[in-house]
Amino acid sequence: MVISLSLPFKHVANLAYARTVIENGVYAVILTEANLPDGTWLDVLDLARQVSPGVEVIVTDAGADARFWAEVLNLGAYDVIAQPFAAGEVQRILRNACSRFATEPKVARAAV
DSSP states (O other), X not given: OOOOOOOXXXXXXXXXXXXXXXXXXXXXXXXXXXXXXXXXXXXXHHHHHHHSTTOEEEEEETXXXXXXXXXXXXXXXXXXXXXXXXXXXXXXXXXXXHHHHHHSXXXXXXXX
């Protein structure tokens, strides 16, 4: 059985544009690549904390392993999604992150 999520996404190609999007919109989750042309997932996490404390940040990476996953979680991101993506795993993680947004009083702002 395939479960779909009806989520609006805003795609941005770099950290500079992500800053503009995060500052000017309200989103439940930030989904970011580990490495961006002008920064890393840590920059996105810092930006999210500055602009929208409590937002859920999910990191994607082709080289994700247990060590990277532990680092991401220990530094405060919500989760890691390894690439290539498994549709069910992506849906589960996004659904859970969005549920937290819906049940906890906080403001979240962008999908990267």
